[in-house]
Amino acid sequence: MDNIIQNMQGIPLNHYLIFCSIIFVIGVIGVLIRRNVIIIMMSIELMLNSVNLLLAAFSAYRGDAGGQVFVFFIMALAAAEVAVGLAIIIMVYRNTKSVDIDSLTKLRW
Amino acid sequence: MKDLIWLLPLIPLIGFVILGLLRKRLPKTLISIIGCGTILVSFLLSCGIFNQVYQLRSQGGDGVLLQQVFNWFTVGNLSIDIGFLVDPLSAVMLLIITGVGFLIHLYSVAYMSHDEGFGKYFSYLNLFIFFMLLLVLGSNYLVMFIGWEGVGLCSYLLIGFWFKKTSYAKAAKKAFVMNRIGDLGFLIAMFFILVNFGSLEYNTVFSQASALSSGDSTLLVITLLLFIAAIGKSAQIPLFTWLPDAMAGPTPVSALIHAATMVTAGIYMIARSNIMFTLSPVTMEIIAIIGVATALIAAFIAITQNDIKKVLAYSTVSQLGYMFLGLGVGAFTGAFFHVITHAFFKALLFLGAGSVIHGMSDEQDMRSMGGLKKYMPKTFITMLVGTIAIAGIPPLSGFFSKDEILAYAYQANPIFWVLGFIAALCTAFYMFRLLYLTFYGNFRGSQQQRDHLHESPWQMTIPLIVLALLAFFGGAINLPAALHGNHWLAEFLSPVFAQTNAVAAPFALSHATEYVLMAASSIGALVMAFIAYTKYVKKSAIPGTDDAASERTLYKLSYHKLYVDECYDALIVRPLDKLSTVFHQFIERSGIDALVDGIGGIFGSSGKGIRLLQSGYVGFYLFMMVLGVVAFMLYGLLTI
Numbered sequence: 001m002d003n004i005i006q007n008m009q010g011i012p013l014n015h016y017l018i019f020c021s022i023i024f025v026i027g028v029i030g031v032l033i034r035r036n037v038i039i040i041m042m043s044i045e046l047m048l049n050s051v052n053l054l055l056a057a058f059s060a061y062r063g064d065a066g067g068q069v070f071v072f073f074i075m076a077l078a079a080a081e082v083a084v085g086l087a088i089i090i091m092v093y094r095n096t097k098s099v100d101i102d103s104l105t106k107l108r109w
Numbered sequence: 110m111k112d113l114i115w116l117l118p119l120i121p122l123i124g125f126v127i128l129g130l131l132r133k134r135l136p137k138t139l140i141s142i143i144g145c146g147t148i149l150v151s152f153l154l155s156c157g158i159f160n161q162v163y164q165l166r167s168q169g170g171d172g173v174l175l176q177q178v179f180n181w182f183t184v185g186n187l188s189i190d191i192g193f194l195v196d197p198l199s200a201v202m203l204l205i206i207t208g209v210g211f212l213i214h215l216y217s218v219a220y221m222s223h224d225e226g227f228g229k230y231f232s233y234l235n236l237f238i239f240f241m242l243l244l245v246l247g248s249n250y251l252v253m254f255i256g257w258e259g260v261g262l263c264s265y266l267l268i269g270f271w272f273k274k275t276s277y278a279k280a281a282k283k284a285f286v287m288n289r290i291g292d293l294g295f296l297i298a299m300f301f302i303l304v305n306f307g308s309l310e311y312n313t314v315f316s317q318a319s320a321l322s323s324g325d326s327t328l329l330v331i332t333l334l335l336f337i338a339a340i341g342k343s344a345q346i347p348l349f350t351w352l353p354d355a356m357a358g359p360t361p362v363s364a365l366i367h368a369a370t371m372v373t374a375g376i377y378m379i380a381r382s383n384i385m386f387t388l389s390p391v392t393m394e395i396i397a398i399i400g401v402a403t404a405l406i407a408a409f410i411a412i413t414q415n416d417i418k419k420v421l422a423y424s425t426v427s428q429l430g431y432m433f434l435g436l437g438v439g440a441f442t443g444a445f446f447h448v449i450t451h452a453f454f455k456a457l458l459f460l461g462a463g464s465v466i467h468g469m470s471d472e473q474d475m476r477s478m479g480g481l482k483k484y485m486p487k488t489f490i491t492m493l494v495g496t497i498a499i500a501g502i503p504p505l506s507g508f509f510s511k512d513e514i515l516a517y518a519y520q521a522n523p524i525f526w527v528l529g530f531i532a533a534l535c536t537a538f539y540m541f542r543l544l545y546l547t548f549y550g551n552f553r554g555s556q557q558q559r560d561h562l563h564e565s566p567w568q569m570t571i572p573l574i575v576l577a578l579l580a581f582f583g584g585a586i587n588l589p590a591a592l593h594g595n596h597w598l599a600e601f602l603s604p605v606f607a608q609t610n611a612v613a614a615p616f617a618l619s620h621a622t623e624y625v626l627m628a629a630s631s632i633g634a635l636v637m638a639f640i641a642y643t644k645y646v647k648k649s650a651i652p653g654t655d656d657a658a659s660e661r662t663l664y665k666l667s668y669h670k671l672y673v674d675e676c677y678d679a680l681i682v683r684p685l686d687k688l689s690t691v692f693h694q695f696i697e698r699s700g701i702d703a704l705v706d707g708i709g710g711i712f713g714s715s716g717k718g719i720r721l722l723q724s725g726y727v728g729f730y731l732f733m734m735v736l737g738v739v740a741f742m743l744y745g746l747l748t749i
Contacts, residue, residue: 032732101727108725 132228144231192248212572237263291341298334339375360463368455397437404430408535435514443513506583
């Protein structure tokens with residue numbers, strides 16, 4: 001166990017931090033910029049997974065298992081959210097025949 | 110009986126509430142029974158209370174019944190109670206208000222039977238009786254003021270009863286506004302009384318006031334203000350123009366309010382406050398001068414009027430002038446006696462006029478009447494009695510009351526007597542003119558009216574007969590000593606005027622002088638009656654057809670009511686109208702409306718602007734969400 005941890009600490013924590021931040025930002029930009037709702041769902045998944053990675057890294061470096069437990073929670077949540085989200089997308093598609101997010105403008109003044 | 114005093118005004122109030130709420134749902138008979146029944150019950154109670162006061166007086170007491178109902182409010186050391194005071198003065202007023210009131214209610218049952226506002230009418234009448242009773246029963250100035258204002262309100266409601274006609278509604282408004290001008294005087298007088306005497310209760314105020322010296326400046330101010338209130342309420346110069354216009358209301362209303370009760374409230378109030386007035390000789394002079402001027406001017410106007418009700422209205426103003434003349438020269442009992450007899454014969458005359466109008470299918474112009482005595486004999490006889498009474502021909506009641514006032518006036522200043530005498534001559538002339546034009550000669554109306562002519566039903570003739578009897582024999586209650594009478598009313602009322610009689614100069618005319626004065630006024634009245642007979646019956650002169658006479662200045666002045674209404678219109682009404690237009694334009698529209706609408710507008714336009722944020726683009730919402738999260742994180746970063 002200590003061996004694994006020591007090997008892990010070969011890569012400094014900062015690298016993990018910056019890496020996950022970049023992936024998170026890529027996810028955010030994807031949500032904001034892309035017009036296809038399925039791509040937006042993928043970007044949201046990307047954001048969630050970047051956070052997962054960071055949590056796992058912190059858990060490894062500090063020897064605290066709590067981080068990995070939280071990762072499980074986030075994965076379960078992500079799965080549920082995708083299920084519901086895809087169901088909504090299918091209903092929207094059936095009504096508007098498009099997966100373009102700019103077509104959903106009815107909720108306006 | 111003393112503990113039941115509070116029931117007296119309460120019963121008409123209950124009548125008002127019931128009739129007011131259920132007026133459309135009850136049948137006419139039930140409405141008449143409730144309407145007249147409440148007043149009848151009040152009349153019986155008044156008889157009981159009067160009896161008690163009479164017993165007390167016969168035993169030598171003061172005849173005062175005081176009942177404090179409850180304490181209304183106490184602020185600091187000011188404590189106002191709702192209390193009722195019955196003394197000889199108010200006991201007599203109670204009988205008149207409820208008695209004559211009941212007769213008029215009975216009369217109205219027949220007079221207003223075809224009106225769709227039957228229930229509303231009786232509810233207003235009951236409300237009026239309630240307020241009038243409150244006015245005379247009050248034990249302090251504030252309760253009197255409640256009644257004072259209330260009768261003004263009821264006067265407005267009843268004058269404008271047929272409100273769909275604009276001129277009637279305007280007449281009601283005019284009456285109310287003029288009354289209110291007087292009410293301001295009453296209010297300020299109450300403030301002065303409160304500041305100087307510490308209380309509004311009659312007993313307290315009068316006992317403190319009697320200790321002051323004659324000509325005291327506080328009393329002068331108070332009495333002048335109270336007199337202004339009386340001017341407004343009792344239609345003296347300069348606030349008398351509302352009364353002729355008030356003839357727009359139904360005739361029984363004119364009989365009740367503008368002849369028997371409301372307009373006499375001013376005299377009642379001054380009689381009640383007699384000690385304060387006796388100690389202010391300046392005010393008394395002013396009262397006498399205004400009284401005699403009003404009597405003369407109103408009589409002058411009445412001579413040429415062609416509407417039967419307008420003649421009676423100006424006659425009322427003139428007789429009220431007499432009463433104020435009486436008050437001003439110190440004849441408090443005489444003035445009050447005239448109130449009583451005037452209530453009888455003026456109510457009689459108005460009800461008789463109503464009977465004539467009813468028979469003539471709502472025609473009020475005397476030029477279209479004539480020869481009615483064979484069609485309406487009962488009305489004719491009763492109106493004849495009323496005319497003789499008001500002209501002051503003995504032995505009817507009007508003679509005794511008017512002569513008492515004129516005797517005191519002669520003692521105060523012979524000029525007052527002369528002017529009063531001239532007014533009495535005019536009174537006799539125009540009243541007999543009214544009688545002759547209406548009942549004698551040939552019928553001048555249309556064929557349709559002739560077919561409809563009929564004597565009035567019993568509900569209208571019985572009150573006429575009762576009032577005629579009262580007008581005939583009413584003088585007996587105060588026969589003067591010169592005619593071997595016992596002056597019963599003066600004796601009965603003496604505790605009320607005790608403080609005055611202790612201070613004022615007593616009546617000192619010799620019997621010989623009195624006989625001369627009496628003879629002069631009686632003969633004068635008979636002569637004027639004869640002159641009117643010659644002009645209107647012998648020569649059959651119909652007013653309005655004689656062009657030469659109607660062009661003369663005096664006639665025009667009299668016919669156009671001395672142009673007083675036009676004066677007021679030009680001096681007061683039009684400038685106020687212009688002022689209010691200016692206010693409306695600049696302050697109301699450009700100022701207040703702009704401000705309020707502007708505030709609304711700000712919200713509207715800001716809303717329009719902020720609304721654009723809700724564009725419906727999900728991408729935009731997501732972007733805003735991200736910005737928000739970033740802002741939070743920055744905030745967290747910077748404050749930790």
